[in-house]
Amino acid sequence: MSRVFASALRTARLGKTVRQVLASTPTDELVQVNGWVRSVRLQKRVAFAMVHDGTCTQSLQVVFPDPRMPHRLTNGASVRLTGRLSSSPGPGQAVELLAESLDILGECDPVTYPIQKQTLSSDYLRDHAHLRLRTDSPGAVLRLRGQAMQALHRYFERHDFTYAHTPILTSSDAEGAGETFRVAPLTSPGSTAGAPAHSYEFFAKPAYLTVSSQLHLEAIASAVARTWTLSPCFRAERSQTNRHLAEFWMLEAEWAFVDSVAGLTQVVEDALKEVLRLNTTERRLLWKDADSDKHALLEEAAGDAQWAHMTYDAAIRALQLREASSGVKFQFPPVWGHALQSEHERWLADELVCGPVFVTDYPAALKPFYMRLNDDGKTVACFDLLVPGIGELVGGSLREERLELLEAALERHGMDKEAYRWYLELRKFGGAPHGGFGLGFERLISWIGGIDNVRECIPMPRWAGRMLL
Numbered sequence: 001m002s003r004v005f006a007s008a009l010r011t012a013r014l015g016k017t018v019r020q021v022l023a024s025t026p027t028d029e030l031v032q033v034n035g036w037v038r039s040v041r042l043q044k045r046v047a048f049a050m051v052h053d054g055t056c057t058q059s060l061q062v063v064f065p066d067p068r069m070p071h072r073l074t075n076g077a078s079v080r081l082t083g084r085l086s087s088s089p090g091p092g093q094a095v096e097l098l099a100e101s102l103d104i105l106g107e108c109d110p111v112t113y114p115i116q117k118q119t120l121s122s123d124y125l126r127d128h129a130h131l132r133l134r135t136d137s138p139g140a141v142l143r144l145r146g147q148a149m150q151a152l153h154r155y156f157e158r159h160d161f162t163y164a165h166t167p168i169l170t171s172s173d174a175e176g177a178g179e180t181f182r183v184a185p186l187t188s189p190g191s192t193a194g195a196p197a198h199s200y201e202f203f204a205k206p207a208y209l210t211v212s213s214q215l216h217l218e219a220i221a222s223a224v225a226r227t228w229t230l231s232p233c234f235r236a237e238r239s240q241t242n243r244h245l246a247e248f249w250m251l252e253a254e255w256a257f258v259d260s261v262a263g264l265t266q267v268v269e270d271a272l273k274e275v276l277r278l279n280t281t282e283r284r285l286l287w288k289d290a291d292s293d294k295h296a297l298l299e300e301a302a303g304d305a306q307w308a309h310m311t312y313d314a315a316i317r318a319l320q321l322r323e324a325s326s327g328v329k330f331q332f333p334p335v336w337g338h339a340l341q342s343e344h345e346r347w348l349a350d351e352l353v354c355g356p357v358f359v360t361d362y363p364a365a366l367k368p369f370y371m372r373l374n375d376d377g378k379t380v381a382c383f384d385l386l387v388p389g390i391g392e393l394v395g396g397s398l399r400e401e402r403l404e405l406l407e408a409a410l411e412r413h414g415m416d417k418e419a420y421r422w423y424l425e426l427r428k429f430g431g432a433p434h435g436g437f438g439l440g441f442e443r444l445i446s447w448i449g450g451i452d453n454v455r456e457c458i459p460m461p462r463w464a465g466r467m468l469l
Helices: 003-014 018-022 122-127 136-158 214-224 261-276 281-287 292-301 312-326 342-353 403-412 421-428 441-449
Strands: 031-042 047-052 060-064 078-087 095-106 207-209 226-234 247-256 308-311 357-360 382-387 391-398 434-440
Touching: 018 031, 018 060, 018 095, 031 060, 031 095, 060 078, 136 226, 136 261, 136 281, 136 441, 214 226, 214 247, 214 421, 214 434, 247 261, 247 441, 261 292, 261 357, 261 382, 261 391, 261 434, 261 441, 281 441, 308 312, 312 342, 312 357, 342 357, 342 382, 342 391, 391 441, 403 421, 434 441
Parallel strands: 060 095, 308 357
Antiparallel strands: 031 047, 031 078, 047 060, 078 095, 226 247, 247 434, 357 382, 382 391, 391 434
């Protein structure tokens, strides 16, 4: 079967999408289109409908020469239309469909349908999460997620990273922060009074939903050298800020034979610029009414200039100097040895640098056990990428490959060495210098789409006290 014939056969089976139709030229051939009605206009001699199928930001204008044909059409109804393409005399699109037949596949009650044509607030749409993707901006965000993912796939494929599916169920808390969801069966079949505790566990020991794939990726990188994943993660954090979700997606990459933080940050910058340079109708729609200064910063970040770097020590001094020179105090005083707060991160990226900035070499006491200790014995070889409007977007580090120092870090953090025996063996059996990073995917979409809240950056958001479906 020829490729051309196979492609035509697939199109015939699926019908044409609205995106494909809008990119077509008028012909005498019949075209079939499926979608949902956005609006209907009935006139004396002709009728019009706008039909949308979610494959692009635009709707297709359908013209009914017989105004009686769409008399049962309502906003939200699903339809199958057959007709011929014609040049559109109106602005906005080059073609329109002259309908010859109409099948209403699913009726929609216009009175009770929650998605009406007036402007709907984000809160209202969150309350109707099962329907909100039918509206313009949430639909554009969904497609932007796919476009960003494809751009990242292309980058990592070019650089010989192997994509891996990592476990969602885990026996450890990679970050050591304790903000995990415990997994347990609803019942304990066959359990008896006085039985040992492990008999109640499905896996014979406690299991959790993962907060990070990093430790598993380290095992994979010790076999294939370069690996990455984009997978769901879960954090039992009760924060109600616009940057946090209980269920989110994390892009994580890990690779062997990297021995400098600069080597890590270069990969992060190159991969993200691949996404920032996407020029799609979805991004243009999302930025249409957004802050122009904010958009200019984003465009500048996509340029050829290298992103800024500063150490944690320099960041603390800059924050302290800002307080001293302006007389305006942060809510949380910037003190060496304390974590950077969101207000600090945003000031560094939004006002000091006016663009993305890598902050490196944090105090060891602030970071997880697995980060490589620097020669000063006080800081670790790590970085956070801070971006305007968001704050922290990416975090990464060199991993401690020296067995004795890793064991000491586990003890210092009060962690069970036996539970991490397999992790220690990665250093014992052919360990190599390695490192990696984790990127919050919803935060990335928030940044590149100009969206203020990550709850609008995922199809079905979950956060503390909220899971509607």
